[in-house]
Amino acid sequence: MxxxxxxxxxxxxxxxxxxxxxxxxxxxxxxxxxxxxxxxADERIVVNMGPQHPSTHGVLRLVLEIDGETVTETRAGIGFLHTGIEKNMEYRTWTQGVSFCTRMDYLAPLFQEAAYCLATEKLLGITEDVPERATLIRVLMMELNRIGSHLVAIGTGGNELGATTVMTIGFTGREEILRIFEAITGLRMNHEYIRPGGVVTDLPAGCTQMVRDAIPKIRHRISQLEKILLKNPIFVGRLKGVGYLPLAGAMALGAAGPILRSAGMPFDLRRAQPYCGYENYDFEVPTSTDADAFARVEIRFKEMRESLKIVQQVLDRLEAQDRKGKQPVMVADKRIAWPAQLSVGSDGQGNSLEHIRKIMNNSMEALIHHFKLVTEGFKVPAGQVYQQVEHPKGPLGVHLVSAGGTRPYRAHFRDPSFNNLQTVGMMCEGGTIADVVVAVASIDPVMGGVDR
Amino acid sequence: MTSSEENLPAEQQTASQEVAPAGRAPLDVISVREGMFGVHGSGDTSGYGGLERVVSMPGASPRPYGSYFDEIVDVLTEVLAEAGVDFDDAVEKVVVYRDELSLYVVPEHLPLVARSLRDDQDLRFELCLGVSGVHYPEDTGRELHAVYPLYSVTHNRNVRLEVAVPDADPHIPSVIDIYPANDWHERETWDFFGIIFDGHPSLARIQMPDDWPGHPQRKDYPLGGVPVEYKGATVPAPDERRAYN
Structure with missing residues (x-):
């Protein structure tokens, strides 16, 4: 500048x-x-909106050509948050890769972790060996994360319209979810919790009850937001008919997720190509035919309610398992599973003291095995796979290539925000500058995911 | 079986035994590795230092491909024939690996294949989920690969197209008039790999600054980083550390 x-x-x-x-x-x-x-006034006027602008939903630069208040052309400039995560993953072991991809879309970290681990497991050919409990925990984490992501989408969207209360309610609701994540993984974000082969550690004692206690609080915040927004004449007036993207446009631009569902297509990968046992859960795929920003907000509200439904079903299954005794959360293959599970101590994440005693005092071989697996990692047969999961913003695709070594040869994430941000031109051109803010918020791009 | 193949894991051995049929492209040998522990010139007397391993990607699969894959290939063969192109001329090989179908497409026929896959009512791959580049510096003459995952919402099917071009002439026809969603994805792959998508209206860098030299995701582009000193010892930068690959 x-x-x-x-x-x-x-x-x-x-x-x-x-x-x-x-x-x-x-x-x-x-x-x-x-x-x-x-x-x-007779000359072209080009306005730079962002990258440091409170209404562009992150470090997004929008180049608007305006005629009075009307936007005649929109372009998006991205890349301000590019940190080379994919390149870095090529220099770390398969397990360490999780700690990088979790940082992409920082509002939905568990989806990147899950997609990456599912892809790694597919390459290893151990998809069937992942214990049921690990899969249940993954579903629990992903659905809670979906609610958290949608709460931020709606909350920050409201904030960008000038309604700070919407944001505070959204973040208060998300706080309940982050508290659960902290109890389970030790961290509020950047969890590195889902690993190839399973998850790092089992749920702490009393966790299912903790989630059950949090559900009414989360539901309360969702209801509060619905009440403050969906019948609010200002909110309705600003969002109805704005950011319109019909079915043909959404399909052409590959803008799946809430955008495509708001245009009437009930496409959800959890239904179409179930992973993690989603075929066994009872949930609806909400759609609308309005294809505008308001419809996308409504869909996000409905999806949060559906996610709560799934969370409750997972909790039932986890509790049924609890009654059967301790279940594994990592594959049995000792060439892949780390020799000990981490445990969340009183100070957060911690080592397994019992395991440290064993390798330091009793078993030289166990120490060598631990050292080799943690520093060198495991080898993955040469080949490539593509794994998709339904991210809160649309289909997240992971293209993983292995050259038979202990590190990914290439890891590419098809982030839904990156793809969906292309629709900004189609949604904004012909509208007013104020509508740009609404349209961008309805896409819900998270720049950490867009730029990687 | 040569001695170098004996060291391959079981899976790669099967892949190399399925030698490509006559007229088809040979295996994608992506690397030849020496030694066992990633150490060279250390005076290793164990004998493991002399090991040699050929790493190749899974080779062409024989019929039947299984699942819905045969149907896709059959229908595509018909549609291409109607357009006057022989399937074997347009598609170098068909690979099925981990229940996923890959078609290795000759660059000049990519738009035709993509359009056929999108438009035929029995194929209907409406969504192209971007393009991902991969750089294989040792796959001589085919160093740069572009991988297009396609998805059919109508039939709930996946197929992957892969196009390989030489580093010296990295041109692939753009597919954005068929899949407009690939606009930014092609820009990203140009930015990171230097693959030129002919026909793209504005193939500008998208993630890196406009004046950035080089294409960062290529294997010959260094990761960078600085050594870190900790309690008197020095931990080298990530790309300088020993690799066990």
């Missing part, structure tokens, strides 16, 4: 604007800028 110029008539000294007039707002100079822009 150019250095602040002193007045509206100053032309841009920096950057290639092709001789065009450039304004840099520095504060209380809006009147001067507006006046000068009015004087040159």
């Amino acid at each position: 150019a250095a602040p110029t002193t007045g509206p008539s100053a032309t841009a000294p920096i950057g290639d604007t092709g001789g065009a007039r450039e304004y840099v707002a520095t504060g209380a100079d809006w009147d001067e800028i507006a006046e000068d822009a009015h004087a040159h």
Whole structure:
């Protein structure tokens, strides 16, 4: 961006604007800028929105060409949060890969973990060997995470319209979920909880009851949001008919997830290609035919309720298992499973003291095995797979290539936000600048996932 | 079986035994590894240092492919024949691995194959879920691969297209007039791998800055990083550490 110029008539000294007039707002100079822009109203006016803008849902740069209040052309500039996660994964073991991909879409970390681990398991050919309890825990974590992600989508969307209460309610509801995650994984985000072959550790004692106690609180926050939003004339007025993307457009741009469902297509990978045993759960796939921002909010509300339904079914199954005694949460194959489970101690995540005593005092072989598996990792046969899961924002695809070694040869994440952000032009052009904010919020892009 | 193949895990041995039929492309040998522990020139006298392993991706699969894969290949053969293209000319090989179907497509026929897969009522692959690049520096003449996962909502089926081009001439026809969703995905693959998608209206960098030199996801592009000192010892940067691959 150019250095602040002193007045509206100053032309841009920096950057290639092709001789065009450039304004840099520095504060209380809006009147001067507006006046000068009015004087040159016959010229094209290009407005940069973001990347540091509270209404662009993250470090997203939108380049808008405007005619008065009407947006005539929209382009999105991304890449500000690119951190080379995929490249880094090529230099870490298969297990360590989890700690990188969890950081992509930081509002839905468990979906990246689950998709990556399912893909690794497919490459290893051990999909069938993953214990049932690990799969149940994965479903529990993913569905809770879906609610958390949708609460933030709606909450920040409301905040961008100027309704801070919507955000605080959303985040308060998500707090309940983060508290559960912290009890289970030791962390509120960047969990590294799902690993190839299962999960790191079993649920702590009393966890299912903790989740059961949290469900009414989460439901209460969802209801509060529904009451404050869905009949609110300002909210309805700002969202109805805005960010319209019909079925043909959504299909052409591959914008699956809530966007495609808001256009009437009941496409959900949990139904179409069930993974993690989703075929055994009773849930609905909500749709709408309005294809606008309001329909997407409604769908997110309904999906949260469906997720709560799934959570309750998982809890029933987990409790049924609890009655049968201790169940494994990691594959039995000692070449893949780490020799000990981590345990969440009073200080958060911790080592298994019993295992440390064993390898340090009693068994040289166990120590060697532990060392080799943790530092070197396990080998995965050469080949490639593609695994999809239904992420809160749409289908998340993982393309994993192995060259037979202990590290991924290539890991590519088809992040739904990255793909769906392409629809911003189709949703915004022809609307007003205020509608851009609504349309972007309805896509719900998380830039950590978009840029990776 | 050569001595180098004996060291392969069981699965890769089967893959190499299914030698590609006459006229089809040979195996994708992606690497030849030496030694056992990732250490070279250490004066290792154990004998393991002399081991040699050929790493190749799963080779062409014989019929029947199983599942719905035969039907896809049969229908595609018909549709291509109607367009005057022989299936074997357009598709180098068919690989089924881990219950997933891959078609290795000749670059110039990619738009035709993609359009056929999208438009025929028995195929109907409406969604292309992007394109992912892979760089195999040792797969001579086919260093850069582009992988297109397709999905049919109508039939609930998946197929993967893979296109290999030489590093010296990395041109693949763009498919964005068939799958507009691939716009940003092709830009990303250009940005990270340097594959040029001919016909893309604005093949600009998307993640890296516009003036960035090089294509970061290629294997010859260093990861970077600095050594870290901890309690007097130095931990090398991640790409300098020993690899057990």
